[in-house]
Amino acid sequence: MIKNEPNPQYMAATDRYETMSYPRCGKSGIRLPSLSLGLWQNFGAVDSIQNAQAMLHRAFDLGINHFDLANNYGPPFGSAESTFGQVIAKSLKPYRDELLISSKAGYDMWAGPYGIGGSRKYLVSSCDQSLKRTGLDYFDVFYSHCYDPETPIEETMQALDYIVRSGRALYVGISNYSPIHTKQAIRILKDLGTPLLISQNRYSMFERGIEDGLTEVFAEEGLGSIVFSPLAQGFLTNKYLQGIPEGSRASRSEQIYLNADQISQEKIAKVIELNKLAEQRSQSLAQMAVAWVLSNEAVTSAIIGASKVSQIEDCVAALNCADFSEQELQKINNILAQ
Template sequence: MIKHDPNPLYTADPARYENMPYRRCGKSGLKLPALSLGLWQNFGAVDSLQNAKNMLHRAFDLGINHFDLANNYGPPYGSAESTFGHVMAKSLHAYRDELLISSKAGYDMWGGPFGQGGSRKYLVASCDQSLKRTGLDYFDIFYSHCFDPNTPLEETMQALDYIVRSGRALYVGISNYSPQQTQQAIAILKDLGTPLLVHQPRYNMFDRWIEDGLCDILIEEGIGSVVFSPLAQGFLTDKYLGGIPQDSRASRSEQIYLNAEQITQDKVFKVQKLNEIAQQRGQSLAQMALAWVLSNPAVTSSIIGASKVRQIEDCVAALSNLDFTQDELSQIRQIIV
């Protein structure tokens, strides 16, 4: 049970928009902050509510006005949305019209045949549940979290169109779709009259799949992108310069995206070489990795994750040095090839 905040008063920093760059999302009228805050981890029911609140407040004070959710973020599933809903009701509700709040559905959420996928039944039901957990009247962006090969793409896109037309969301997006699937989704939504606003793919120095066709499609079609995992689940930080620390994500065997088997000596060597370039730039490795992601012209915003306020502040500090020389980019390409 969530305890009521004994001191709910919060006033946002009046200078919150002075230093954060905002980028137009494709050809739309919407602008996104260069950095967005993801609530995938550290905002669940098992985590500290006070810490979650502190991170949300600090992020907004620094100009991060885009908060990214999904129905199954937690743990347990749904609890990140509930945590956000609590903070929203207690201290952020006065700023609702300044915030961009997104959620998604696609991966498994509840049992039975209607608890995952891209069907109209699942997407609409999940959106309704997410709105209840967050206490919102609408989402700014609602995503199809993943392509469902067992559901006609037309049905999935029609569900997103319906979600907008019914007032449940203002814009729609897709996540983890291949270039071909993306091109098809763009065409279907265009015909329906609810254009695709944004794609949310995984992208970092060690995972550059979007450069093989997807970036070109997004630029040509005027679609924005909000990329996730820019730090490769923490691998592109100074934490792994000497190997795998025992308290790291990679040391936990249940990790899917970053585990000990993936952290080879070759990759550790590459991280060390990248860190040398970052030091020459006067940045941490994490800050340079964020700057590198944001240097891609197809990228509108990068989602950051955090477990403490200081990590958010460190990420925002990367925005003071986003430019790369051609020599730096060449050195980086030679390392990550």
């Protein structure tokens, strides 16, 4: 129906690049916005396309020119890419060369042995499907979404190299790889002549796994780093201080990572203390959590998720107070160690 179609009457804000910062991605020529927008949730077929469009437009107006997708984002699988494709076609197409658009393949996508993993068969087929859903001629970055222990890493990297050489993507990345496998990927891709641009991993105050070896690899190899879930699926906000609100991620039946069982009183106590520190910094807890992630020198960009425009605006405002004193950082570590 016409009422469900995106409104084509959009002109990007003329000052969109004036307040966002754009750190260099490793040793490459690419600069990423400090904040990127992820379409993991709230952009599926079950969601409002008008709201999706409003969030994409507002993000771009605020200088967020990197949009992160994957083949199985939705729900259902593939629908986030289809939604994004509709918005691109209706309003963002004139700005395509200003946008950096990424997608991924690796996790379960379709039935049978060729719809999951790191094989050349799956990665190339999935990339073609993703391009069709988005209506794009190419992706700026295409990722291996996860390491596949049943496929030789050489085959996975050769597939990424082929995706670039065939014009399907400009750069390649990896996501959720260990330090050892990250080093292997870097070496193989370097030998193939398609350097690894970036690594994408989970990182927040509550999930600091990249500090166990990965950040050292990023620094040593000059690799870009983009992190997701800086708000720990919304837990590092004030929304769960009084329980689980209706409509939150923890209340949604399709939620994978954050559920009611993970919201313990121990964690809530830490969130309350972190919220007090955020108030002392004249920030929301979400703003402080985003700023904290970006304070790690190894992090190039943080992917934020949102269900409404105001959440994007709140996260971008975190850049107005992004620095921490040594005392503040120590206090955060003390709270988390309790």
